[in-house]
Amino acid sequence: MKFSWFHLMPYRWLPPDFRERYHSVWVDIPNRLYDPVKGHQLYNEYLDMLEYADQMGFDAVGVNEHHQNGYGMMPSPNLMAAALARRCPNASLLVLGNSIALYNPPVRVAEEFAMLDVISGGRLIAGFPVGTSMDINYCYGQNPATVRDKYREAHDLIIKAWAEREPFAWNGKYTKLRYVNLWPQPIQKPHPPIWIPGLGSLETWDFCAEHGYNYSYLSFSGYKRAQKMMDGYWERLAARGLEQNPYAGAFFQQVCISDTDASCEREWWPHVDYFFNKCLHLYPGTSSAPGYVSEASMRAGIVAQVGNTSLNMGQNKSWKELIEQRYIVAGSPATVRQQLEELARSLRVGHLALGCHIGSSPIELTNRSTYLFATQVMPHLRPIWSEYEDHWSPKPLPAEQRAVPGAQAEAARRAAERPAAA
Amino acid sequence: MSAPRSRVIPLGAGRPTVEVLDAGEGAPLFFLHGAGGVPAWDGALPLLAREYHVYAPLLPGFGRSTGLEHLEDQLDLVLHCFDVMEALDLQRPYVLGESMGGWMAAEMAALRPRDIGRLALAAPVGLWRDEAPVADMFGMMPHELVPYLFHDQSCLAAQGLQAVTTLFSEKDDRTQEQVEFLISLVRGFRTAAKFLFPIPENGLEKRLPRIKAPTLVVWGTEDRFVQPLYARIFGEKIPGARVHMIENAGHLVGLERPAPYAEAVARFGRGG
Numbered sequence: 001m002k003f004s005w006f007h008l009m010p011y012r013w014l015p016p017d018f019r020e021r022y023h024s025v026w027v028d029i030p031n032r033l034y035d036p037v038k039g040h041q042l043y044n045e046y047l048d049m050l051e052y053a054d055q056m057g058f059d060a061v062g063v064n065e066h067h068q069n070g071y072g073m074m075p076s077p078n079l080m081a082a083a084l085a086r087r088c089p090n091a092s093l094l095v096l097g098n099s100i101a102l103y104n105p106p107v108r109v110a111e112e113f114a115m116l117d118v119i120s121g122g123r124l125i126a127g128f129p130v131g132t133s134m135d136i137n138y139c140y141g142q143n144p145a146t147v148r149d150k151y152r153e154a155h156d157l158i159i160k161a162w163a164e165r166e167p168f169a170w171n172g173k174y175t176k177l178r179y180v181n182l183w184p185q186p187i188q189k190p191h192p193p194i195w196i197p198g199l200g201s202l203e204t205w206d207f208c209a210e211h212g213y214n215y216s217y218l219s220f221s222g223y224k225r226a227q228k229m230m231d232g233y234w235e236r237l238a239a240r241g242l243e244q245n246p247y248a249g250a251f252f253q254q255v256c257i258s259d260t261d262a263s264c265e266r267e268w269w270p271h272v273d274y275f276f277n278k279c280l281h282l283y284p285g286t287s288s289a290p291g292y293v294s295e296a297s298m299r300a301g302i303v304a305q306v307g308n309t310s311l312n313m314g315q316n317k318s319w320k321e322l323i324e325q326r327y328i329v330a331g332s333p334a335t336v337r338q339q340l341e342e343l344a345r346s347l348r349v350g351h352l353a354l355g356c357h358i359g360s361s362p363i364e365l366t367n368r369s370t371y372l373f374a375t376q377v378m379p380h381l382r383p384i385w386s387e388y389e390d391h392w393s394p395k396p397l398p399a400e401q402r403a404v405p406g407a408q409a410e411a412a413r414r415a416a417e418r419p420a421a422a
Numbered sequence: 423m424s425a426p427r428s429r430v431i432p433l434g435a436g437r438p439t440v441e442v443l444d445a446g447e448g449a450p451l452f453f454l455h456g457a458g459g460v461p462a463w464d465g466a467l468p469l470l471a472r473e474y475h476v477y478a479p480l481l482p483g484f485g486r487s488t489g490l491e492h493l494e495d496q497l498d499l500v501l502h503c504f505d506v507m508e509a510l511d512l513q514r515p516y517v518l519g520e521s522m523g524g525w526m527a528a529e530m531a532a533l534r535p536r537d538i539g540r541l542a543l544a545a546p547v548g549l550w551r552d553e554a555p556v557a558d559m560f561g562m563m564p565h566e567l568v569p570y571l572f573h574d575q576s577c578l579a580a581q582g583l584q585a586v587t588t589l590f591s592e593k594d595d596r597t598q599e600q601v602e603f604l605i606s607l608v609r610g611f612r613t614a615a616k617f618l619f620p621i622p623e624n625g626l627e628k629r630l631p632r633i634k635a636p637t638l639v640v641w642g643t644e645d646r647f648v649q650p651l652y653a654r655i656f657g658e659k660i661p662g663a664r665v666h667m668i669e670n671a672g673h674l675v676g677l678e679r680p681a682p683y684a685e686a687v688a689r690f691g692r693g694g
Contacts, residue, residue, distance in 0.1 A: 285562040289615060290608050291616070295609065306601055309592055
């Protein structure tokens with residue numbers, strides 16, 4: 001198995017009465033609640049957590065894109081990935097991802113992802129989400145009736161821009177460019193591995209199956225409720241005669257580990273409570289613009305029936321309920337080992353994206369959890385699915401070709417600061 | 423009230439297929455519905471059918487009309503309305519549009535001013551003033567939307583619509599029939615969203631002076647969805663337009679105050 005350490009970057013200081021006083025954590029959350037000086041500390045603390053995960057041997061460090069959102073402070077995940085590229089020399093950069101229908105022209109995404117791949121020596125995983133309706137329709141004004149069509153066109157343009165070696169013209173419905181000519185080109189050929197985060201759309205299964213991409217199910221409701229979703233994807237692969245390679249799937253699970261089950265509850269409950277009951281305070285009126293979900297997906301009702309306004313993400317539950325229903329996987333290393341093995345085997349996923357930071361958890365607590373995972377859980381789970389080959393991880397440059405950030409700094413400084421020639 | 427006739431007209435390859443409801447005898451009245459479609463032949467429609475032959479085509483996504491994918495932009499949509507008019511062989515008809523349909527009717531009259539005989543716009547969308555934002559029908563819960571549509575929340579039409587909103591709940595207990603009904607609601611809203619999301623304004627204001635048809639602008643004095651200040655702007659920008667306010671009416675004036683509304687539209691049609 002492969003493990004990525006995935007950050008949402010929530011704001012830590014939503015007021016205690018946030019749920020009572022404010023409409024939603026997303027879209028229209030008043031930005032007077034945001035203090036940029038605290039934000040400065042927080043971004044740096046969060047990047048420190050990701051850098052520690054790199055040191056502890058996680059296969060990837062992960063970031064994602066949200067807009068106008070109190071639990072996701074990364075409108076531009078590419079900036080975070082760039083900050084990580086030079087300070088995390090080992091891990092892959094999992095950017096999950098850029099909502100490609102938002103960018104005009106979409107070659108901007110092809111360019112920035114190519115830059116990240118080149119800076120990092122070929123360590124980028126390129127995520128192409130459609131994006132949530134909150135992000136793409138309500139915050140970024142995309143038309144819900146056409147945005148999936150626009151997404152597909154943007155995808156085709158980016159893939160072609162990465163592949164072509166001559167300038168070409170692109171006469172699309174949504175983008176018209178006389179000269180597409182990508183500088184720089186990514187290191188990984190024909191392009192970095194592509195992962196598609198899905199929420200509840202049948203179309204995303206088919207899109208992944210059709211192109212051979214990794215399907216990443218990002219859910220806050222835990223692995224028990226993900227069974228139908230992942231089963232549906234594996235069935236789609238089987239129906240096309242494709243291998244049900246576990247590495248073609250990824251799953252996001254929030255995890256907290258402490259020395260014992262009891263200490264875990266004591267240490268983590270305030271931060272888990274902050275996440276589920278403040279960060280997931282969502283207004284259902286802007287959860288899905290009309291047309292964002294296809295009729296087939298509405299009819300299938302995989303996450304919830306059409307018309308269900310609960311959003312079904314674990315709000316108003318106790319620690320015990322969240323654990324028993326596996327919204328979170330929490331406890332001692334032994335408890336977490338056992339549950340994550342169950343997760344991996346039941347969902348058949350080879351890539352596990354871990355939410356080791358939850359809600360308001362500070363760096364000491366978070367890094368302890370990261371440490372316990374890396375030393376006492378990861379080695380136990382590592383051999384699962386070893387009979388399969390992972391085609392969905394980056395193929396970076398060999399070590400001898402990789403630049404080491406700062407390696408020449410001292411020699412260059414001495415040369416630059418030498419006395420003037422006589 | 424008698425049920426209207428219904429027929430389905432294919433407009434040909436690469437174009438939508440249209441369900442058209444029609445009722446009554448007399449001069450034609452080409453009726454363009456709002457974002458809620460024509461769920462029932464009630465309100466002002468049967469009253470207007472006493473004096474006019476009312477034709478109510480449904481946009482793709484409503485009723486049995488299909489082919490939204492053929493209407494990619496606003497121009498396609500407006501030309502589609504002319505295609506339907508021509509398929510029904512209507513020459514320079516009296517066109518009445520409500521809300522979204524009012525916007526479409528105004529666009530038709532601005533695009534081909536000589537082809538619209540007479541125009542009535544009932545609380546049309548299509549303009550924007552920052553101080554009076556049109557309500558965001560795509561960004562609220564259905565039960566929250568209803569109060570924006572009516573002045574008197576206890577009127578039958580408001581109560582009927584509020585009853586529909588109880589299908590939205592925190593449970594997964596809907597019958598298959600109810601699921602299909604909700605999907606059909608979303609299908610209609612999707613059509614509206616295709617042309618009106620996220621802001622229902624796309625340059626109509628500068629086209630309004632092109633309108634040549636005699637025009638009546640009808641508005642409920644208590645419209646919270648598209649505030650009555652827009653009645654004045656439509657009245658000022660459309661040459662010679664007459665503005666008629668209906669007392670004690672909200673946005674869906676044809677459902678809330680059908681008699682005075684239908685009377686105003688019919689009287690204007692008689693040249694009065």
